[in-house]
Amino acid sequence: xxxxxxxxxxxxxxxDELNRELRHLIDVERPDVIEDLKAARAQGDLSxxxxxxxARDRQARVEARIRELEATISKVEIIDINAKKKxxxxxxxxxxxxYDMEMEIEETFTIxxxxxxxxxxxxxxxxxxxxxxMLESKVGDVxxxxxxxxxxxxxxxxx
Numbered sequence: 645x646x647x648x649x650x651x652x653x654x655x656x657x658x659x660d661e662l663n664r665e666l667r668h669l670i671d672v673e674r675p676d677v678i679e680d681l682k683a684a685r686a687q688g689d690l691s692x693x694x695x696x697x698x699a700r701d702r703q704a705r706v707e708a709r710i711r712e713l714e715a716t717i718s719k720v721e722i723i724d725i726n727a728k729k730k731x732x733x734x735x736x737x738x739x740x741x742x743y744d745m746e747m748e749i750e751e752t753f754t755i756x757x758x759x760x761x762x763x764x765x766x767x768x769x770x771x772x773x774x775x776x777x778m779l780e781s782k783v784g785d786v787x788x789x790x791x792x793x794x795x796x797x798x799x800x801x802x803x
Contacts, residue, residue, distance in 0.1 A: 651721035653736050653757030653770065659720055662759070666713040669706055677703045716759060725754050731802045734778040736770050741801040742778070745786070750800065755779075 654662070677699060684696035723737040731738040734755065741752045753768035753775075761769035768775050777789045778799065786798045 650719065652716055652719045652759055653723045654720045654759050655723055655725050655737075655756060658756070658760040659717070659722065662713055662717055662720075666710065666717065669710050669713070673706045674710070677706055723757065725756070732782065734775075734781045734799065734802055739803040740778060740799060742797040743800055744795065744797050746795045752801075 680699040681696070681703065684690075684693055684699050687693055687695065690696050725737045725739065734740050736755050736757070739752060739754045741750060743750050751766075753763070753766050755770050755775050755778075756767045758769040758771050760767055761772070763769075763772075770776075770779070773789050773791050774797070777787045778797070781787050781799050783799050783802055786796050788794050788796050
């Protein structure tokens with residue numbers, strides 16, 4: 645599968661957030677930038693107009709983010725992390741409780757697509773070294789995480 649056609653795994657909540665950001669950019673940010681540009685143009689000479697340059701830079705950032713969001717949304721594949729199915733192995737959408745054998749701590753993560761990754765809030769990207777090490781593992785398995793200083797985690801539970 646070429647990168648151009650690659651699906652992007654996202655939860656429904658993640659898709660809703662992407663759509664909210666897109667609507668905000670289109671309905672609020674874009675009109676604000678247009679008003680800033682009009683105000684800057686009204687000041688006269690554009691060749692040395694810092695306000696005009698700043699508005700153009702902001703416009704470029706807003707338009708680039710709109711294009712990025714539209715491209716991402718067009719490739720979304722919804723993953724259901726709330727499904728009542730029982731995961732037998734670690735997979736996208738699963739919630740996994742692990743024991744970090746080096747740090748001697750227990751942590752719980754939901755495996756999500758990289759667009760929604762937020763490790764601080766328990767949402768681990770499926771392409772992260774930790775998730776990659778755990779994928780297809782079962783409860784009780786000990787896996788080694790391939791990073792500069794490898795470490796091991798034990799899979800305690802999969803939901």
